[in-house]
Amino acid sequence: MYKKKLLFFGLISTLILLIALGSAAVSAHLTRENLQQSQIAQNLLTEHLQLSSTSYRLFKQLTDELLFGRGANQAKVRNKQQLINESLIRIKMLEVVQRKALGKEVTAGSIEDTEELRQLLTNIIDEFNAITADNLAQPLGQQSRVQFLLEDTIDNQFREAINAAVARQTRVVTTINTKIEVLNTAIVWVTIGLGVLTGPFIILGCFWLFNSLYQPLTVLKSGTDAIAAGNYNFRLPQTLDSEFSDLVRALNALVEKLAIHEAKAQANRKQLKYEVAQRTRELTEANKQLTNIDSRRRQFIADISHELRTPLTIIRGEAQVTLRQQALCEGDYRETLTAILEQAVSLSRLVDDMLLLIRAEMQQLHLEPEYTKLSQLIEHQVQSWQKVYAERQISFVHQIALEQSLFIDKQRIAQVIAILLENALKYSRSDSPVRVVLHAGTHGYTFSVEDEGDGISPADQAQIFERFVRLRGTGSGLGLGLPIAKAIIEAHQGSIQVTSERGHGARFSVFLPSQQSNRNENINRG
Incomplete structure (x- = not known):
């Protein structure tokens, strides 16, 4: 019976969890796509504004060439032309990506108008170059060709084209932001709806499951507390649900074995008490022996220190005395080295003896x-x-x-x-x-x-x-x-x-x- 209850509760909980996870996954996917589209739209708007600013600076520099000669701003003109070409390439690439994501209806005219804008910019630059190359003799203010270029082509055609592109991209950004706002509102309401629908079920299900499990667990707890207190005559009832029958039988069998083990433990404790007392006497005797060994070790350290100090003192003294002498013959040096050698041999023999004993204890005597x-x-x-x-x-x-x-x-x-x-x-x-x-x-x-x-x-x-x-x-x-x-x-x-x-x-x-x-x-x- 408990298995069915747990299975039912687990299936419902799993279903609710899957719905919540699915909703979260869909929401995350849609949000990510909208954010990507919004980022692309913002980048396109920024590129259009940058293109407008760069183009007007280029027109100003080309106008300066008309006034001051062809070589006045060639480096700056070439730089601005390169920036304009790069900006147009980025705009076209972003517009292609945006059209694939949003469709032709939302992005109508973006790619086509950009191509027209590129052609217009090319025509304006070519016209500036042509006027500069002609080098007309009459004053600049009287040249209708220049006036037409500045007033009609740049002030009217180019301004309208760039403003139209900026306005169009602004609408796209507004549309995407509106979609994101609508999606966020939908996510909030879906979350609230799921909470309202599943919250009461989860609370009631937990309360029901708790009540179903609490009664047999209480019986088991009282039984284990009695066993832990040493009441080995206690037996759990056999009236619990079938899922607990094996556990009840195992606990009752455990109590019977514990009663037998307790009786044996009483006898073993008496035996252990006797053995502990005997072992304590043995350890006391061993401790006395260790104390004696430690005393001999301390004495050995004192003796070995003395034995090492004497030859080392002799070696140092012989060396110091010899070094203090101003003039010594070969015999004096030989006498000093002989004394040092004798003491070194004595030290070497002492070290060899200690190494031999240590290797013997470590089973490494060669x-x-x-x-x-x-x-x-x-x-x-x-x-x-x-x-x-x-x-x-x-x-x-x-x-x-x-x-x-x-x-x-x-x-x-x-x-x-x-x-x-x-x-x-x-x-x-x-x-x-x-x-x-x-x-x-x-x-x-x-x-x-x-x-x-x-x-x-x-x-x-x-x-x-x-x-x-x-x-x-x-x-x-x-x-x-x-x-x-x-x-x-x-x-x-x-x-x-x-x-x-x-x-x-x-x-x-x-x-x-x-x-x-x-x-x-x-x-x-x-």
């Missing part, structure tokens, strides 16, 4: 793997550090009969061995030995660096591989060595661990998988 025997790499590092610490006892122990080559980055693994050896030598007594032991396992190789120092406390072991962490009681280093070692080993799919007891030294163990274990791993990242 490795250049090649087949290398781990025992040879360790032995080379042991020999190098033995030369640096000649007074220390550094031993390398391994009993591997058939050692396989590992597909590793030789320089990076050598860097790890150097870090572990340097830490072992730094944090142990000068008379205690340091041992490096290599073992072969089922899936790879493990080497360990052992010292007999003071050991590492359990609290320090938990965070020793984190960045910026330094062992208690030590004042040197930035705490980057072990994090770098861990990043390099993990990039090789390996692992690094520490075992230590307070007062019994420490052992760092590194596991590297064999080629068979990591053949399919992409360890060359970049």
Whole structure:
């Protein structure tokens, strides 16, 4: 039933709208045509007036030639003749357009009179030229030919012709303006008539449609308000019109589902409350860890600032001192450049360490793997550090009969061995030995660096591989060595661990998988 009501109302409204749009379109079209015709008529009237003014100025200049000689105003005469010809062309073109638009009855004589006017102008100009060429000896006032030209041809024939053209075009303008006024009056009355006819229908139709739709909408609103308030026992009546039956059934089904979901929600809220409390405890613990990390970050910024300031200060000081000297030998310059180079190398090493850690965190650590025997790499590092610490006892122990080559980055693994050896030598007594032991396992190789120092406390072991962490009681280093070692080993799919007891030294163990274990791993990242 509601569909029929809406369809009927829509059809009537569409019909009224189409009538209004059609009337507006016709009115706009007629108005545009009349305005175009009015513009053409105004232009023609303006051209006739301009032609009259230009023609009289030309006659005056031609008369001056009779009085003062043929060459007196030739340039001005030619200019006025050109203007007259152009004006006649425009008049003729506009009259053709006007006749097509208004018809021959309204524009009777326009094109024909213009041609006669053009011929008259030509005759007058030719007559002036002929009189000037004859150069008669008797006085000008006695020449009947000139008198006839000025009084009869110009004052009578030309004046009447141009006045007739202006009067005719004025009538055309008046006729067009009258048509526009009549059209505007008709449009106003048609608009008033349409408003009077359609206004009451639209008002009554809207009132009828509103009353027809309001009652079921009120019922639906009361039902949705009850559901929104949480009354899931409410049910909408099934007595509404057929158009609303599907909506009523859907809403009633929705209420039943909401009642079920509410019961489940109660149970879920209890569970959620418990999980939120548990998660809150976890987040509190994580926040504590983040606070600790932030504290270490702040400490690192302070340490790195100090570490950067020292070499930069030395570089600046060496340069300033050298520049202040008036005369220096080559040795002095070399000494200064050597000091600056040492500090620059130290800065470069610090920047390289930071870049390595950052790239490792971003999974962009670039490795250049090649087949290398781990025992040879360790032995080379042991020999190098033995030369640096000649007074220390550094031993390398391994009993591997058939050692396989590992597909590793030789320089990076050598860097790890150097870090572990340097830490072992730094944090142990000068008379205690340091041992490096290599073992072969089922899936790879493990080497360990052992010292007999003071050991590492359990609290320090938990965070020793984190960045910026330094062992208690030590004042040197930035705490980057072990994090770098861990990043390099993990990039090789390996692992690094520490075992230590307070007062019994420490052992760092590194596991590297064999080629068979990591053949399919992409360890060359970049």
